[in-house]
Amino acid sequence: MNKTELIDAIAADADISKAGAQRVLDSVIDHVIKAVTKSDTVQLIGFGSFSSGKRAARVGRNPRTGEEIKIAAAKTVKFTAGKGFKNAVNKKKK
Incomplete structure (x- = not known):
């Protein structure tokens, strides 16, 4: 959809x-x-919660050359499904 x-x-x-x-x-x-x-959390009961998170800086590798590269820290968006949503996906009754 x-x-x-x-x-x-x-x-x-x-x-x-x-x-x-x-x-x-x-x-x-x-x-x-x-x-x-x-940095607020939006909680929709039965559906889920939207929130922000942090990803630490880390060292990665260029897959083509194998060279190490620095990956900067970043903010991320998280979605955690609520119980009603999970049950609907798994076709469980309340």
Whole structure:
């Protein structure tokens, strides 16, 4: 499912226009990005949590030459699936 298909599904489920559904989805995504950028966690009960993490600097290897390269530290985005989501994927009942 891509973003357009998701917007179509939201519009149908909520009985709103596709333009309205797109504004809602864009707003949700924007607020999740803003919160995680500020190191906040966005927790959606039954779905999952979005948070930020840190990846330490490390030494890697260029696979073509075998030469060592330094990989800088970086912030990462984590998603942890909630119990309801995991159960749905594994087809378990609550």
